[in-house]
Structures are given as structure tokens and as C-alpha cells.
Amino acid sequence: MDRATLRERLEAVVGAGGVVADPSELVVYEYDASDEAIAGRHRPDFVVLPETTEQVAAVVRLAREYGLPVTPRGAGTGLAGGAIAARGGIMVVLTRMNRILEINERDRYAIVEPGVINLELSTATLPRGYFFAPDPSSQRACTIGGNVANNSGGPHCLKYGVTSNHIMGLEVVLPSGEVVWTGGPVPESPGVDLTGVLVGSEGTLGIVTKVMVRLTRNPEAVSVLLAPFPTIETASNAVSAIVAAGVLPAALEMMDRLSIQAVEAAFHAGYPTDAGAVLLVEIDGLAEAVAESADAITDICRQHDATEVRVAASAEEREALWFARKAAFGAMGRLTPNYYLQDATVPRTQLPPTLQFVEELSREYRLRIANVFHAGDGNLHPLILFDRYEKGAIERVLRAGTDLLTYCVERGGTVSGEHGIGLEKKDYLTLIFTPDDLAAMAGLKRSFDPLAYFNPDKVFPTSFSCGELAAVKAAGVPVSGGLGLEDVI
């Protein structure tokens, strides 16, 4: 590759200010929000910051011509290494495409560029009576494009569903260089649901350049309850009882004692530091229904030994409780130099034994583990606290993580609920999928990207035992190197 020529050609597309090529500046793009000891770090050859769809398409065509991998990236808040340039090449950073292009209340959608920050969208639409339902905890920083790539979740997914349920259409630059619009303001577009396939594909099938998101009407009434419990076990039993009772809250979140301590040290939001765990429950909908559900949930919490059930008295109090909950990961800095944030889902009835297992792991591996998670969805987020300079710590953290994922799968769960597979989790997919399952996914990948140059080395497993490897190869799954350009160009 003639580096100087390529740089000139990239600059001709996005301007000199849109290309990063200096190694000292590229270093900040070597990682995302995943722990580098776990997902690794890789330097892209170039970072480009396009401002238009046409520029993205032109950059993609150049990458194709030069046989270089393309890695799309938003704010870099991903937790699984999905936005790391695993094989170098060109990283396409979409943060300059950050305009809200249209808000259409009558047809309940907005069209945004991928670099729009999640919270900014709802901030813009809330006064008009609408919101964008997916609300990952990183919503003050993460981009809508990143939400699409990862099919992001968030507390309110319990009632409203994940990102995929709220994406109506996408403008996307395909690996072929073609720019297409999928979906649109009306459901049931004939043909394959390309929108649905692209959401959650972690930038391996295309680069999204515009997103048509569904806006949800603000509910008539909202109520937030805070219920402290003596133990994490009593709290998780209450969660199972609430779900089983046929009451569907908008959000049902749990924090354990360690998390509460971190959050209170950082924000003083009013969480009781002496509780073993707290549940944060939001109920919304028609006023009468909200009142009834709040009563029902209060009763269930009391039956399961809640020490009290407090109703947030004002919008400000609700905000403060939610702010602290969503900033809990950041607050962990009060407790630890490093943490490994795990993400797994179990069927909701399996929460009590799974949380007990987390406690056992904590003892077995001599690691403090904080739990702050979307209990109503069965989506666990154990934060394994460690110090990366302590000898052997990383190994224990990784072993605890593997044990946890294995346990969750045995209980009918899965290896990632909302953070994605990226680099971090790809070798765990064989816990849940057979070589034939993965081969079908690889067929999907091939249909979009036969050259395998979009976000290579992500999602698909690369390390296997010998026997597994043979089976996987026989089933036609691209394995280590198989997704690399050198093999196909």
C-alpha cells in the first residue's frame, strides 16, 4: 500500500481535517470502552471522519480498492471491542454526522445521522411529547449509530423492547459500495427485512449513515418506586414474583450493596447504603393503571421482605434516582482501579440461583463483584472489580467470567444480552450455537460482504479446540484468517 497516496485520496474525500494518520493521534482509536486486557487494542492505519453519506461511500470504495478492512465507530462506548480496528485498515468515525434531520410527530419517527447522541434525541423530542425508547446507561455519550450496530438495550427495554423494535429504516453504505434505504415509515415493506438484519450486526454488514427511529408517545403517568431489601436473594425473588404476577413495569432494575455504596459515594442520590439490594421500578401508562400497578408491586415487594417502598415524589427525585443508576458504572471508580463488566441474560426465574452463583464466584476467585442490572429482563451485569497491576488478577477475572457465562447458558440463558459480541465474546458463541447455526450466520455475512472486509474478526469465533475447528470448517464458518482480506482478494 502506498500510504502517502491513500492519505491524499482520503483527504480529497473528507478534507485534510477529516483524516487522522499521525500515530500519536491514532493511539486514541486503539480501544473502546472494553478493558484492553480483555478485548485487546489495535491501531487503525487511518481514521476518517466523514460528514456526509457520499463521503462514507467514497471512503468505502477506496478501502475496497486498496483491500483494506473498514471498521465503523461511533462514540467508542462499546463494551465488547466491536469498534476496534482488529486488522488495522480504515476506521470510519461517524461522530461528525450528528444532525437530527427530521422529527415527525404525526408519523412517529425521526430521521437522524448516526453520530447523534442517544440522549440528545430524546431531549429534542420530549418537549413535543415523544421519546426514543432505547436508553442504554451510556446514553449521555453513546451514538444512535452505535445503538443500531449493537441492538442496544437499556432499563426501559423491559416494556418497550430493544433498539431493533424502534428502528423503522436505515440508510446504509453496503460493502458493495451501494447506498440504499431499507424499511421506511410504513411497516411490511416487501422483501427481506434488511433493516432487522442490519440492526445488531455490529458494523459487519454495512455502515449506517441515516437512521429512521420510531418515536414513542410520552405516557400519561409515570411512577418510580424504590424498594430496599435485606439481601440480594430476597430482591431477586421479588423480581420473579413481579414478572410472574402479570404486571409489566416500564423498568425493573436492581443494585446490590457494593453498587449502592459506589453510587452514593459519588452522587448522594438517596439510595439506602445499609440495604443488601434495592429495586428501582418504573411504571408508566394510563393514570389509573399506573396507580393500580404501583400498589400491586408495592404489595409484592413487602411480601418479599422489602424494608420499605418509597415513591419518588417529584420528577426531580425520579431523575436523581435514574441518573445515579445510569452512572453506576462510572461510580465504580470509587471502589476499584479496574473492573470487568460482564453482560449475560438468563430466563427471569433463574435470577435467584444465578445471583447466588455470582456470590460463589466472588468467594472462589477472591474477587469483589458488584451487581447493577436490568433484573426484569434477566439481564445481568456483574462488575468484577480488580487491579490490573496485581499479579494473576486478570486471569482470575477471565476465569470467573467464563464460569459465569457457562453457568448462564446451562440455565437457559445467553452470553450477551445487550453489549454485543465484538472481539470479547466471539469465542463464547460456541457455548450456545452449533457449527451449523454459525454457518447460517456466516452465510448471511457472505451475502452482504463476500470480501469480508467490513469489521473483520468480529462476532464469529476464532479459537476452537481441534475437534471443534474441524466441525466448524466443515460447516463453512469462516474461522481465524478466513475473514481476512489476504485470503479473498
Add this chain to the structure above:
Amino acid sequence: MDWGSRMSSDRLSTVRNLEALSDGVARRDPSAYPVDGVLPAVALAPATVEEVSACLAAADEAGLAVVPWGGGSHMALGNHVSAYDVALDLRALNAVVQHEPDDLTIAVQAGCTVAALDRHLANHGQILPIDVAQPERATIGGLLATGLAGPRRFGYGALRDLLIGITVVLPRGTVARGGGMVVKNVSGFDMMRLYYGSLGSLAVITQANFKVIPRPRAQRTVLARFSSLAAAARAAEAVRMSQLAPTAIVAVNEAAARQADLPAAAWSVGLRCEAPPVAVARQAERIAEAIGAEAAATEVIDHDGTEPLWQRINLALDAAPAEQTIGVRVGAAPSQLVTVAEAMIASLTALDLEPALTLDFGSGLAYVRTAGDPGVLLRAWDELARLGAHATLLTAPAAIKRSTEVFGREPQGFATMRALKAEFDPRGTLNRGRFIGNL
């Protein structure tokens, strides 16, 4: 795609070949499986996933064209079949595989009917909200393949949005799964969305996992009559923009009202309320208030009357094919729906056709049925196909289907759809020619 066609003697020997390879699989009378008036040479009814796999692998190997069947209620959807050797009846695969009531999840085999699933869930106070005209016939697999969803999509989303896991058999006989049994899952690609709505052109769905929801404990329907479409639309929009949260908003014209056995009116609007008992009466009252100024008459249908009423509306919206009749669905954003509906009415009345029109104001879909001579119906479809964001010929006589693309205009991204078909079904074994662009 041009898959070509084979000589009949060739077909006979390959079918014998298939019969040998699928030995032990139950047979059915092929004359019960017509598609576009074409009959298959053989009809197989596998009882296990292994048998589905064996049948498909054998057919694929022999180059035979397979049409998967559920209850057959929506076999009219799709382009005219270009070859049809084997009917694969999946109704024997009808078990509830796993139901975890306290997790609000269920796994069912594809051949389970909508009615059977609903009875099962009702015992546990749960639902999977599906609107179809023939619930005793329509199967879960068939609904997923067609990707059709009725008016409650507005309140609950489509089956697409409740689907959390899937098992399919690929044309070569491989069993492949996606997703799982948990409500939040980003492990691997979203294969559910790939197969949903792909009309069985990529794989045969054998099992689907869903998140279910608590069964609403109380229902009401506000049913109002209007003298004009404009007035009906203003009322529908007032409620759609409000916080009153109905689960469906549908308008029907006089002809469709006759099919749904509703009181005669130029336009009728039904608004469905599903909520806890403590809230539902007031919800219906407030909705009735909100539309009162526009409506000529308003009534509130009680809990027991609501389900049958919507069943009749589904009959108008999701009507079975009939002689000399076409059914067309035109999509238009809710704010554009009136303009598009007026254009549909104008096109059809200019051809002396009487349109029975059902408008799903929640989602932005207009359904029309009309009867006439084939030549006139083809002209009608040609005109309707130009309207809205997209248009689909849902049901039509075979003669009309043979000379048109039933999925209307080619969507963007079609090259990728073609690549998917080539990757998943390279020999064109499944539903040959029936999917969009004859894929």
C-alpha cells in the same frame, strides 16, 4: 430468478427418487395442496424436525421444487409459483416445546395454529397478540413466513417484535437456530429477522420462540360512525396523537363494514382498548369524548363483545381469496393514509369497481378488496401498485398473478436479497419463483 423448468418424465423419476429417500414420512393427497391452481406431484407431512430435514435434503439433492405449507390460509400471497413438485405440510409439527409461564416465554413448533396457541396461553393468563381471520387454520410458521400483522401491531408490535428465537431447516437439510429463550439477546446475528417475512424462500421454519405478554384483563372497543373519510381520519388522528394508548385504530368503509357485519355507515372507526379493569372504562370514555365532535354516532362495545367484533374486522382486512377478486395492501405513513385511500377509491371507481376498504391508522396500511373481470382487475392493480410507500397484491386469481409482480415496485437493496437467496437456497428448492422479484 430463472430457475428453468424440467420435462415431466424427468419430474416423474425424480419424484420416485424422493419417495424412496423420504421413506417413512407420512403422505397426503397432493390434490389438497394447490398453489395458484398448480398441484404438486407429492405431498409429505413430516412429524419431526429430522423428517423435515430428510425430506428437504432429498428434494434439494433431486432438484425438486418444494412449497412449505401450514394451514394454507395465506397461500395466495406470493408470485405465481414457477415450479412445484413437493408440498411439505408442517402441521404435524404442532407441539408447544417449552412454556415457562413465569418467564413469559414460549417455544412452539411451526405447525401450531394460532387458535391452539392462544388456548394454551389463555390457561396461563397470557397472550401473543395476533390478528388473523382464520386462527383455527393459520399456523405460527405460516404467519412468520408471510410477515403479516394486523391492527394490534400499533399497541403490541408485530410477531417480528416478539420473536426471540428460531429454528429452521435449510434446503440442504441442515438444522440452524438463532436467538434463544431469553427476552434480551444480542449473541450472534439476528436470524429471526432474516427469516421473518421471507415467505419460506430461504429456509423452512420449524420452531419459534416468543416473549408473551400478560393477557389484558379487560377490553372495550369504541365504535364510531362518520359521514366522511376526512372526519373519520381526523378522529383517528386525534386519538393516535393522544396519550390514550388504544392498541388498534381501524377505519372501514361501507362495503368493508358489510363484510365485517358492522352497522351501515359511510365510514366506521374501531378503537380497541386493552387495559386493567380499573382503567379500561375510563380509557374508552375518554376516547369516545375525544372523537365525539367528529362522529355521527359513538358506542362502546363491552368486554365480551370486543373479541368477536375484531374477529369480524379481521375478516374484512385479511379476507380469503375469492373468485374474480383481488386484495391489495398499500402502505402509506399515517399522515398520508387519507390521501392514498382517496386515490385508491378514485382509481377503482373510475374502473367501475366497488372498493371494500379497511384502513389501519395505527400503522399506515390500507387494505382493499374488489371484484370484477380479470382484465379490469389487472388494470386496477397496475394503478394501485403505483400508490403509497409500497403496494402488495395479497390475493388474486392465478391468471392475474401470472402477468405481474405481486410485491409491486422493486425495493432498494434488492441485490442483497438476491445474494441471500443464492446463498441460502442456491438450487431454488424453496418456493421457487414466489418471493419478491421471483426469487
